Amino acid sequence: MSETKHRHFIQRIIDEDNVTGKFDNRVHTRFPPEPNGHLHIGHAKAICLVFGIAEEYGGGCNLRFDDTNPIAEEEKYVDAIQNDVRWLGFEWDNLCFASNYFQQMYDYAVQLIKQGNAYVCDLTGEEIKKSRGTLREPGKDSPFRNRSIDENMDLFNRMKNGDFPNGSKTLRAKIDMEHPNLNMRDPVIYRILHANHHNTGNDWCIYPMYDWAHGLEDSIEGVTHSLCSIEFEDHRPIYDWYLDMLDVYHPQQIEFARLNLSYTVMSKRMLKRLVEGGFVNGWDDPRMPTLSGMRRRGYTPESIRNFMDEVGIAKRENVMEIAKLEAKLRDDLNKRAQRRMAVLNPLKVIITNYPEGKVEELDAINNPEDESAGSRKVPFERELFIEQDDFIEDPPKNFFRLGPGREVRLRYAYFITCNNVIKDEQGNIVELHCTYDPETKGGNAPDGRKVRGTIHWVSANESIDADVRLYDRLFTISDPSSSDNFEDVLNPDSLIALNECKLERSLSDVGLEEHIQFERLGYFYKDPDSTNGMPVFNRTVPLRNTWAKLEKQQQNQKN
RNA sequence: UGGGGCGUCGUCUAAUGGCAGGACAGCGGAUUCUGGUUCCGCCGGUUGGGGUUCGAAUCCCUGCGCCCCAGCCA
Numbered sequence: 001m002s003e004t005k006h007r008h009f010i011q012r013i014i015d016e017d018n019v020t021g022k023f024d025n026r027v028h029t030r031f032p033p034e035p036n037g038h039l040h041i042g043h044a045k046a047i048c049l050v051f052g053i054a055e056e057y058g059g060g061c062n063l064r065f066d067d068t069n070p071i072a073e074e075e076k077y078v079d080a081i082q083n084d085v086r087w088l089g090f091e092w093d094n095l096c097f098a099s100n101y102f103q104q105m106y107d108y109a110v111q112l113i114k115q116g117n118a119y120v121c122d123l124t125g126e127e128i129k130k131s132r133g134t135l136r137e138p139g140k141d142s143p144f145r146n147r148s149i150d151e152n153m154d155l156f157n158r159m160k161n162g163d164f165p166n167g168s169k170t171l172r173a174k175i176d177m178e179h180p181n182l183n184m185r186d187p188v189i190y191r192i193l194h195a196n197h198h199n200t201g202n203d204w205c206i207y208p209m210y211d212w213a214h215g216l217e218d219s220i221e222g223v224t225h226s227l228c229s230i231e232f233e234d235h236r237p238i239y240d241w242y243l244d245m246l247d248v249y250h251p252q253q254i255e256f257a258r259l260n261l262s263y264t265v266m267s268k269r270m271l272k273r274l275v276e277g278g279f280v281n282g283w284d285d286p287r288m289p290t291l292s293g294m295r296r297r298g299y300t301p302e303s304i305r306n307f308m309d310e311v312g313i314a315k316r317e318n319v320m321e322i323a324k325l326e327a328k329l330r331d332d333l334n335k336r337a338q339r340r341m342a343v344l345n346p347l348k349v350i351i352t353n354y355p356e357g358k359v360e361e362l363d364a365i366n367n368p369e370d371e372s373a374g375s376r377k378v379p380f381e382r383e384l385f386i387e388q389d390d391f392i393e394d395p396p397k398n399f400f401r402l403g404p405g406r407e408v409r410l411r412y413a414y415f416i417t418c419n420n421v422i423k424d425e426q427g428n429i430v431e432l433h434c435t436y437d438p439e440t441k442g443g444n445a446p447d448g449r450k451v452r453g454t455i456h457w458v459s460a461n462e463s464i465d466a467d468v469r470l471y472d473r474l475f476t477i478s479d480p481s482s483s484d485n486f487e488d489v490l491n492p493d494s495l496i497a498l499n500e501c502k503l504e505r506s507l508s509d510v511g512l513e514e515h516i517q518f519e520r521l522g523y524f525y526k527d528p529d530s531t532n533g534m535p536v537f538n539r540t541v542p543l544r545n546t547w548a549k550l551e552k553q554q555q556n557q558k559n
Numbered sequence: 560u561g562g563g564g565c566g567u568c569g570u571c572u573a574a575u576g577g578c579a580g581g582a583c584a585g586c587g588g589a590u591u592c593u594g595g596u597u598c599c600g601c602c603g604g605u606u607g608g609g610g611u612u613c614g615a616a617u618c619c620c621u622g623c624g625c626c627c628c629a630g631c632c633a
Contacts, residue, residue: 125630135562207631209632230627233628369596519595544595
């Protein structure tokens with residue numbers, strides 16, 4: 001179909017490098033998360049990109065933990081991140097830790113000092129900030145800028161040995177305090193942090209800053225193309241400066257735009273607030289855009305990867321509509337999910353002309369998209385449950401389902417006609433009395449008559465109970481980060497927990513890894529909160545619902 | 560404001576001097592024992608102004624708008 005597949009700007013750069021032989025036709029990328037939080041759908045874009053590039057060019061990709069800040073980082077995130085990357089479907093060539101290069105990084109810093117390109121500065125954080133200048137004013141040189149190499153060597157050595165308290169000294173690059181790029185105004189290379197590191201313990205009390213560490217990590221690992229997000233664009237000069245000064249192998253940093261998704265947040269800060277404020281139930285809450293949350297909700301890695309194939313790689317800001325992700329999800333689930341019947345909000349139906357005590361086993365197709373999935377038996381009897389939404393006493397125009405005197409098809413079963421509506425004292429509908437047409441067994445009328453509606457159902461006595469959790473977007477506005485008050489734009493209906501839902505019997509032994517379509521409702525996925533007695537299902541995503549859309553339109557017209 | 564980056568349908572994204580195309584969304588229709596799926600059709604865009612050119616989204620000039628940077632975070 002599609003002739004020449006479009007190549008994005010990063011592929012073009014690499015193609016060009018492979019023509020000129022810039023990296024000896026080698027391609028090696030890396031995914032460099034800091035182990036200080038969970039991976040989210042935004043990371044997935046980067047993961048798919050860097051692992052995808054490596055695969056496409058027959059190169060390699062490292063998973064590298066950028067663990068240069070012991071205060072923020074924890075071992076548990078190291079494990080969680082590996083788990084998430086694997087779940088997405090990628091395997092790294094090397095598992096690396098920035099902290100494994102601490103000695104090399106230190107040695108390089110010594111080299112820089114000896115070259116006269118770095119100095120130990122006694123300014124406090126506040127003083128550094130002041131002397132850095134502003135966007136329009138140049139900075140001022142630190143009074144410690146011209147210490148001798150010997151003095152710097154001695155001081156730096158003592159910094160490493162733990163002679164000084166936190167924050168009392170830094171090692172800084174001697175570049176240019178008047179540089180228009182603030183990152184070049186004598187950036188800090190090392191800071192003193194007497195802290196326990198998840199990997200190196202108490203071996204070090206000085207830790208490298210990102211700008212110093214990252215390029216060295218790339219260089220040490222022989223990375224060719226170091227892909228990162230756009231906000232690091234003004235860090236590229238410092239990335240290049242360090243590697244040039246050290247005269248070491250020099251990878252190329254290339255920046256691309258990160259992924260944003262409508263109706264959700266991606267910043268670690270906001271995600272953390274959601275968790276710590278108790279607005280969601282943990283990092284793997286199925287409403288969270290974290291990979292662990294999406295996994296629990298029932299997203300498939302394939303659907304996420306397919307989505308990433310279409311988001312595009314470019315430099316401009318972008319906000320992908322969540323609808324596109326969901327389209328990819330449905331697309332994947334439609335093909336793989338077996339169909340079952342489940343009634344979320346049950347309404348009792350008595351088939352008055354059906355013999356008491358009789359149970360028939362009817363054939364139901366497991367997946368119309370996959371013949372090999374076969375079929376199953378569903379029990380039919382005199383007492384059934386249907387969805388409350390599938391009956392309206394005074395049906396509006398275009399409503400095809402059940403109403404007084406109306407005939408509909410019970411899927412895979414019989415045509416039934418509603419004769420009687422039973423209400424309680426408050427006037428709530430509690431039961432429907434219907435009659436069935438025995439000639440329509442299986443769902444077809446021999447006389448050729450048609451019904452507009454087909455509804456799902458479960459047997460009252462042969463069904464099992466379950467809790468079902470319905471999820472919706474977490475926020476009411478497309479760009480929640482634009483709001484000052486986080487809580488104002490939280491969707492109060494992002495989770496609707498239903499109890500005593502009625503499931504088809506065959507759902508009693510569904511596995512934790514199985515994606516199921518509840519017919520006419522959506523795709524569902526069993527939650528680990530399930531117990532032996534009470535299964536819990538998460539709604540991954542609802543089916544497209546043109547009736548709901550119509551209904552909304554009709555309501556809007558009334559108003 | 561100094562520096563860096565970015566502007567193409569509602570949203571993403573192609574076209575890199577030669578018919579502005581695709582996906583999602585929206586709208587309409589066909590098929591259907593899921594108001595699902597599938598299929599068909601429609602709608603809709605080059606940030607403004609000037610210039611170069613037979614021809615400009617693309618090149619030049621000049622506006623305008625948006626994003627990022629003043630952590631001893633990454």
